[in-house]
Amino acid sequence: xxxxxxxxxxxxxxxxxxxxxxxxxxxxxxxxxxxxxxxxxxxxxxxxxxxxxxxxxxxxxxxxxxxxxxxxxxxxxxxxxxxxxxxxxxxxxxxxxxxxxxxxxxxxxxxxxxxxxxxxxxxxxxxxxxxxxxxxxxxxxxxxxxxxxxxxxxxxxxxxxxxxxxxxxxxxxxxxxxxxxxxxxxxxxxxxxxxxxxxxxxxxxxxxxxxxxxxxxxxxxxxxxxxxxxxxxxxxxxxxxxxxxxxxxxxxxxxxxxxxxxxxxxxxxxxxxxxxxxxxx
Amino acid sequence: xxxxxxxxxxxxxxxxxxxxxxxxxxxxxxxxxxxxxxxxxxxxxxxxxxxxxxxxxxxxxxxxxxxxxxxxxxxxxxxxxxxxxxxxxxxxxxxxxxxxxxxxxxxxxxxxxxxxxxxxxxxxxxxxxxxxxxxxxxxxxxxxxxxxxxxxxxxxxxxxxxxxxxxxxxxxxxxxxxxxxxxxxxxxxxxxxxxxxxxxxxxxxxxxxxxxxxxxxxxxxxxxxxxxxxxxxxxxxxxxxxxxxxxxxxxxxxxxxxxxxxxxxxxxxxxxxxxxxxxxxxxxxxxxxxxxxxxxxxxxxxxxx
Numbered sequence: 207x208x209x210x211x212x213x214x215x216x217x218x219x220x221x222x223x224x225x226x227x228x229x230x231x232x233x234x235x236x237x238x239x240x241x242x243x244x245x246x247x248x249x250x251x252x253x254x255x256x257x258x259x260x261x262x263x264x265x266x267x268x269x270x271x272x273x274x275x276x277x278x279x280x281x282x283x284x285x286x287x288x289x290x291x292x293x294x295x296x297x298x299x300x301x302x303x304x305x306x307x308x309x310x311x312x313x314x315x316x317x318x319x320x321x322x323x324x325x326x327x328x329x330x331x332x333x334x335x336x337x338x339x340x341x342x343x344x345x346x347x348x349x350x351x352x353x354x355x356x357x358x359x360x361x362x363x364x365x366x367x368x369x370x371x372x373x374x375x376x377x378x379x380x381x382x383x384x385x386x387x388x389x390x391x392x393x394x395x396x397x398x399x400x401x402x403x404x405x406x407x408x409x410x411x412x413x414x415x416x417x418x419x420x421x422x423x424x425x426x427x428x429x430x431x432x433x434x435x436x437x438x439x440x441x442x443x444x445x446x447x448x449x450x451x452x453x454x455x456x457x458x459x460x461x462x463x464x465x466x467x468x469x470x471x472x473x474x475x476x477x478x479x480x481x482x483x484x485x486x487x
Numbered sequence: 488x489x490x491x492x493x494x495x496x497x498x499x500x501x502x503x504x505x506x507x508x509x510x511x512x513x514x515x516x517x518x519x520x521x522x523x524x525x526x527x528x529x530x531x532x533x534x535x536x537x538x539x540x541x542x543x544x545x546x547x548x549x550x551x552x553x554x555x556x557x558x559x560x561x562x563x564x565x566x567x568x569x570x571x572x573x574x575x576x577x578x579x580x581x582x583x584x585x586x587x588x589x590x591x592x593x594x595x596x597x598x599x600x601x602x603x604x605x606x607x608x609x610x611x612x613x614x615x616x617x618x619x620x621x622x623x624x625x626x627x628x629x630x631x632x633x634x635x636x637x638x639x640x641x642x643x644x645x646x647x648x649x650x651x652x653x654x655x656x657x658x659x660x661x662x663x664x665x666x667x668x669x670x671x672x673x674x675x676x677x678x679x680x681x682x683x684x685x686x687x688x689x690x691x692x693x694x695x696x697x698x699x700x701x702x703x704x705x706x707x708x709x710x711x712x713x714x715x716x717x718x719x720x721x722x723x724x725x726x727x728x729x730x731x732x733x734x735x736x737x738x739x740x741x742x743x744x745x746x747x748x749x750x751x752x753x754x755x756x757x758x759x760x761x762x763x764x765x766x767x768x769x770x771x772x773x774x775x776x777x778x779x780x781x782x783x784x785x786x787x788x789x790x791x792x
Contacts, residue, residue, distance in 0.1 A: 234542075237527075237535045244526050245519060421730040422745070425723045 219251065223258050227265075236262035253279050253288060260295050264302075273299040281319065287480060290320045294329045301332050309336035324476040327356055331465055331473075338458045343367040350465065357472045364461045368453035376446035380439045387442025391449055400438040407431040517547060521557070524564060533568040540565045559589040566595060575602050593633060594791040596626060600640055601783055608647050608780050620644045620653075632665055636786055639668050642675055643783045646682070647776060654679055667789035671782040678775050685771045690761035697760035701753065704760025708767045717756045724749040 219242055226235035239259035243252050256279045263272035276296055281289040293316035300308035313333040317326050330353050337346035350363060371391060380387030385401030388394075411427015414420075520543055527536035540561055544551060551558050566581030579602050582595040589595075600623045607615035623641055628634050638660035645653030658679075661672040688708065697704030702718030705711075728749040731742040 233534075233538060237538050240527065240532065240535060241523055241539075244523050418734060419730055421726045425727060429723075 232262045232265040269302045290325045297332050306336040306339045368457050373443045373446035376442040380442040391445035403434045533572045536568040559585045563591045668786035690764040693760040693764045697757045701756045705763045708763040724752045
């Protein structure tokens with residue numbers, strides 16, 4: 207495959223890469239794209255090769271290497287479409303790598319560098335999804351409203367974000383009323399169990415103290431009580447944090463699916479303004 | 488000699504000068520691909536480099552058999568890429584195939600020994616460690632720094648084998664004059680002392696100490712936290728037992744229960760102290776093995792940059 211000459215005048219320079227991608231040989235395709243990058247002396251071809259390699263690596267599920275690869279690209283001065291492709295891939299890869307703040311920063315760069323409003327909209331859902339993951343619900347809601355207006359999509363927005371409970375309050379409740387913090391976090395059974403254990407250990411300590419067994423009272427009754435008491439406070443805080451996390455993840459999953467389903471037809475239309483292959487520039 | 492024969496001779500000599508055996512012209516596709524493979528190695532795209540090398544070797548297998556120098560270069564690059572991807576058997580196999588007139592032969596030899604020692608050290612394969620030491624000892628390195636590196640690696644392998652006499656024989660050769668390994672040589676001496684000191688500790692002494700003062704055997708084993716915790720546990724159960732004995736008398740069930748608990752903790756503290764010595768020794772051995780294997784490779788990186 208490397209017998210082909212890498213002259214920039216050759217329009218078929220990415221043919222081999224395309225064939226490998228078509229055959230789902232992504233590892234070979236990524237090497238082939240790097241080969242084009244290495245042998246070509248023309249900047250535009252090299253940038254396209256980086257994009258091609260990123261796509262192959264993305265298919266391999268290696269988002270970290272795909273992102274690192276695209277960091278070698280410098281979009282400034284390229285055609286608007288190539289600039290868009292590079293910024294879009296970077297934003298998307300940051301999302302896939304769960305770098306939510308990175309998505310917001312890269313998305314802002316895309317909007318600054320790419321002037322085509324349709325292309326801006328093509329990547330516009332990514333910062334909204336990142337805001338959701340960052341649990342910045344109000345900003346996500348506002349941005350979503352603006353985004354849907356620009357796409358001329360009308361309709362009710364998804365329900366309000368899940369009610370959050372305070373882990374600090376759960377811990378405080380268990381500090382002053384054992385077991386109540388766990389109940390507040392939705393673990394009623396565990397709360398009652400914790401309360402019962404603390405009462406029994408305290409009762410055992412008091413009984414021994416009353417009958418004159420002070421050492422036994424201190425180290426068995428007192429020891430068990432402090433273990434259940436402080437353990438109960440920690441468990442209440444943990445359950446509250448975990449409950450918030452699960453509720454947020456569930457809400458984000460639903461809203462993400464909702465947005466993508468809603469905007470997909472409009473985005474498909476706008477995608478037609480991009481060339482079939484970025485390499486036909 | 489005819490003009491035609493003279494012309495042929497001239498072209499033949501010119502070709503030999505321009506294209507010495509084992510090299511490719513960079514303008515050809517083979518040469519271009521070799522430059523590309525070098526680029527992949529330089530960029531540390533190890534997986535891609537291995538992929539490209541295996542494709543190249545497949546497509547040029549007939550030509551490669553006539554170009555041993557190029558074949559060796561490919562083995563070296565593949566070995567280096569495999570080593571960096573921690574594909575140790577592949578790296579060893581590649582390095583071992585490099586011919587002794589290749590410029591990277593000495594580097595490949597040292598890396599082969601190191602990787603074999605590393606593999607055997609991780610797997611605890613003492614037989615393979617001995618074979619590696621034998622192979623390394625029989626190699627002849629002419630330059631002083633390589634000879635000292637050989638002694639350094641041999642000393643490390645003998646330390647892994649806990650053969651302190653073997654270590655002593657080779658550590659005598661340490662001059663300490665090479666910056667690339669002076670610090671590691673010092674550390675090896677320190678490891679040897681630490682291992683010998685650790686092995687001198689006796690589980691019997693630890694048990695005896697804990698029988699007299701609960702927890703002290705664990706302190707002796709080097710586990711301070713565990714020793715203090717054992718002392719407190721035995722003291723608390725001892726206190727509860729003493730209280731029951733004085734207030735309820737020796738026949739009361741409360742005394743029997745607290746006495747049993749105290750006895751159980753007291754005996755387990757003695758037993759635990761003896762075991763703690765063994766566990767601590769194993770942990771120290773394992774940790775020092777890791778450090779030896781790590782230190783063995785530092786001079787390689789510094790010398791063969």
